[in-house]
Amino acid sequence: MSTKLKPQHWPMWLMWRLGVNAVAWRRVARPGRFALVFHGVARQRYPDVPAGVQPHHTADELRQTLAWLAARFAFLTPDEFLHGSRPGVLLTFDDGLANNFEVALPILETFAAPALFFVATGHIAAAEGGSRWLHFCRAWAAQGWGDAAAVPAAIGHEFYDGMTEAQLAACGRHPLITLGGHTVTHPFLTQCDAVALAGELGECRRYLQAVTGQPVDTFAYPANDYDRRVAEAARQAGYAAAFAVSGRGAGLPAYEIPRIGLYTTHPAYLGSKLNGLHRRPLVGPALPEGA
Numbered sequence: 001m002s003t004k005l006k007p008q009h010w011p012m013w014l015m016w017r018l019g020v021n022a023v024a025w026r027r028v029a030r031p032g033r034f035a036l037v038f039h040g041v042a043r044q045r046y047p048d049v050p051a052g053v054q055p056h057h058t059a060d061e062l063r064q065t066l067a068w069l070a071a072r073f074a075f076l077t078p079d080e081f082l083h084g085s086r087p088g089v090l091l092t093f094d095d096g097l098a099n100n101f102e103v104a105l106p107i108l109e110t111f112a113a114p115a116l117f118f119v120a121t122g123h124i125a126a127a128e129g130g131s132r133w134l135h136f137c138r139a140w141a142a143q144g145w146g147d148a149a150a151v152p153a154a155i156g157h158e159f160y161d162g163m164t165e166a167q168l169a170a171c172g173r174h175p176l177i178t179l180g181g182h183t184v185t186h187p188f189l190t191q192c193d194a195v196a197l198a199g200e201l202g203e204c205r206r207y208l209q210a211v212t213g214q215p216v217d218t219f220a221y222p223a224n225d226y227d228r229r230v231a232e233a234a235r236q237a238g239y240a241a242a243f244a245v246s247g248r249g250a251g252l253p254a255y256e257i258p259r260i261g262l263y264t265t266h267p268a269y270l271g272s273k274l275n276g277l278h279r280r281p282l283v284g285p286a287l288p289e290g291a
């Protein structure tokens with residue numbers, strides 16, 4: 001959330017100071033490929049609002065992170081990441097928040113950085129002002145203000161609103177953006193019965209395809225909650241690939257592509273998460289030939 005390092009990051013700082021990261025970037029990370037996961041991006045940090053209910057990044061923090069990445073890695077398109085073997089990073093953003101369109105996208109444009117937006121379609125509003133917050137957004141609002149109705153309208157929009165249908169359609173036409181599924185209501189998928197699971201996966205994909213007129217081939221599991229049954233259901237719903245955070249050994253590699261979450265901008269933190277030692281980089285296409 002900031003450039004400050006928390007105590008749990010001090011070993012990362014030590015690795016950075018000892019030069020471990022610098023050597024590892026050259027030897028391990030540079031020839032490899034990583035998928036990264038971001039969430040909300042606020043315009044600024046609000047000192048009067050508890051940090052835990054604010055989006056993970058501000059615009060400045062995203063800019064700093066992308067500048068750090070641009071100096072070390074190529075930005076890959078989803079197609080290059082899934083089917084090619086060029087080293088680099090794939091940027092992904094979860095949840096379909098309006099701030100991804102309004103705040104993050106202009107920053108991605110300045111870096112010419114492609115990104116995959118994974119959208120939970122249940123909070124997409126037909127028009128401006130028609131906010132339908134996802135359950136965790138409502139919980140954060142209640143935690144920060146006692147009641148969702150007490151959140152100032154501008155802050156509620158900046159932090160928690162989903163995109164409008166018009167913004168989603170604009171993402172579908174944007175040369176840097178690819179849309180992927182992230183369910184309808186953002187549930188814990190391992191707790192859904194077969195009917196609910198098929199609905200969450202299938203309705204999300206159908207809706208995104210209908211609004212954008214584009215095929216939707218990728219999916220990301222909310223809260224990294226999946227198992228073999230859920231991964232199999234993602235395949236059944238027509239997705240060609242699904243992204244996790246840490247793998248859970250479901251036995252379907254194309255449906256548990258790991259990602260790295262980046263939550264602060266300190267170079268020691270970024271370096272240690274992307275030096276190839278924290279998570280082994282992918283070498284070669286994420287999807288097997290012909291997938």
Ligand SMILES: [Zn+2]
Binds near residue numbers: 094095186222223
């Ligand atoms: Zn999510």
